[in-house]
Amino acid sequence: MDGYYAFMLVATAFVLMMTVPALALFYGGMSRSKSVLNMMMMSFVAAAIVGIIYVAIGWSMGFGGDGTFFANPFELFWLDGVETADYVFVMFQMTFAVITAALISGAVEGRMKFAAWVVFIPLWAVIVYFPMAHMVFSCTDDSLICGRIGAQDYAGGTAVHINAGIAALVLVLLLGKRLGFPKEKMRPHNLTLTMLGAGLLWMGWYGFNVGSIVFGGESPEADMAQFFSETGRTFANTTLATMAAILGWLAVERLLHKKATSLGAASGIVAGLVAITPAAGAVDIEGAVAIGLVAGAICAWAVGLKYKLGYDDSLDVVGVHLVGGIVGTVLIGVFSTADGAGGIDGLLYGGGIDSLVDQVLGVLVAIAYVGILTTIIGLAIKYTIGLRISEDDEVEGIDLVAHGESAYDLHTSSFGGGAGKTGVLAAATKSTEGANA
Template sequence: MFSLLSVPALEVPIDAGDTAWLLAAAALVMLMVPGLALFYGGMVRSKSVLNMMMMTFAALGVITLVWVLVGYSLAFGDDVAAGVLGSPREYFGLQSLVSGEHNWMSVPTILFACFQGLFAVITGGLIAGAIADRARFGAWMVFCAFWTVLVYAPVAHWVFDASRTGHVGGWLINKVHVIDFAGGTAVEICSGASGLALALILGRRVGFGHDAMRPHNLTLVMLGAGLLWVGWFGFNAGSAFGADQNAAVVFAATLVAGAAGAGSWLVVERLRDGHATSLGAASGMVAGLVAITPSCGSVTPLGAIVVGLVAGAVCAWAIALKYRYKYDDSLDVVGVHLVGGMVGTILVGVLGSAGAPTGVDGLLYGGGMTQLGRQSVGALVVLVYSFVASGVLGLVIHKAMGFRIDPDHEVQGIDLVVHAETAYDLHTTGGTRAGSIFGHHS
């Protein structure tokens, strides 16, 4: 994140404009949660839509609480382990941030903490798409809690927590000098690698590769995608932490990359399948936004178009890998978020321009291979750690309490079995009470 690359002095005066912008940006990121719920909910089968949306909202509840208690401190507390982890007690419960003393940015630190916590929420919510239709709800909530502490918070410390006066931060940003403006590694690569680990642990859905598992409501998908795009402006431009030229440049990059991603995905679809689909448009838009997330502060608008075009085309190809290698990534979290995050992170080292907010030239601007190497190291490290740590955590939960629902319940429909509800109550009559329909599932 751009502002964390600087070394501000302590006791920075609060700026009303910057604070107002970050409040709005945080609200936009929060909007991404229902946006993601609609996007994912429309992509699953009708018998799983409520469970999919519940998993997204569960991530919001669980991760927010864990973040306030200890997650923020682990991610942004003073380093206690050679750049690997922040102090778990420094900001416990955000108690020390209530008074507003010792603000080191032009916005209240407690607002910064909440903004960062919503990044953790979105990352966790994205993982749910990889295991849609087959995960136990209770096990998912347990996973979210421990994943925040063991996976997300350490990675956020590595790539977001820059050293400043009186504070030692994470190793990837301070020692390797990886540039990740808004979360290509900590959000996108982390969610994709974590989702892949869980998909392998839970195994394939009943009928995967044989039965049709098409999205049940593309209207919801398109609506959710639109809300995600709106929220992404808060996600990326909010990471400038100021209402200034940097935020405006990032806003422009986010706008054009989403458009370019949708366009290139549709071209690939048209050439490959003969049709340009609404699902492709939504997926390509998300792929472009995923890729611009780490690079939005490092490229010009023209560079952002290239990032979006590359990401849309590459991710359109990558989603087919699950059929070739027979892993069941239900909603293409790996193909879009892991692959798109890798594309955007690495392209910083190729398309980066010193005229952009982060001020670093990539390979095509005469910067040589140095930044490209740094970006590649950062992407690879986060991928491996997120995959291994999430895999170990998932295995422990799977052995301890079972992570996958019974196959018969999966076939019957996870909404009805787990939540005693259906998304579309199409067969009730005016005189029938809901309790009489679902009472035997209570």
């Protein structure tokens, strides 16, 4: 089993990489130039806050014992009673909590107070994510989604993607639209960063999906046989679904807009990865390709809903993560096979409608739970410290307002000394004031 621990260490590092730097680059490139640093900072700060809270009480709430919604937060407080050899599993689950929180940030680009984000993240992690992780990943008899309902979710279609997508939708509704949306074109400022981030997300997702294996054998030999079988399945499914989603996204994009774009390819990568996340261990490769194609096509269409329905999801978190998470989770009920991790045949494999019903119920529970509690958290912040920056600050740019920095020094002077145009003008003004004194 030494090799398995080494494998999990690598998988954990890969999943952490998905947040910093992969998601930060992906979202940063899609942002406007005046908010790119803030966008990236939201990922970094989410990692720092959620990671520490997870070790304190998150692991205990998620995996500490029985409970319909969550386990006792203080049963394993600060990992008390957890063997140090098991810390790798704690860290692995911690990285899931980190990226789920960070995913939300893309929806609120350029207009959410950084202080509000810092307050929102720990509250949301404790009240929303940790219980969702227990209901999905702990899978005790009492846990709601996988225990009582019986919905399959291999690596987080409900707990991660639907969770983040619904939270994102709630926040954008509470915040309101960006100034100028939808009339003003708010294009990504650096698609090179976005495509680099998408590639790193794809790479890191192998840790996310393939590392989510849970042993069920009765001996080390049985465990290792399961390990090789299941990791092979999840690795292949993750790869093929993502490839299919790229093609599905670009086909719809070409049909609707007469162009196949680099942003579409990058978004297709993420849509495929999102959709195969819950199904990675449940379906065969034909099912994985089908799920990828469907998710890529539907998500490419869904990102346009914000213009029709009037909500301002800045970087399409709702269109990709919420919609993709729903597609992947529901289609388990259609494409799962008894040879997969859940041992259940879906509708197309002679299993009847029962699995499909379970998957739909799991989605509905996740939407209701996350939607209600995120709304309460968001309203509490909105009517205390406030959620949104002022209009003047939004025009100036949140990078300068919140962090005192800009991503690009576009006004460097040729006079030397590294002073920008603003610095030169300030120096000239000061010299004039001195002469007139």
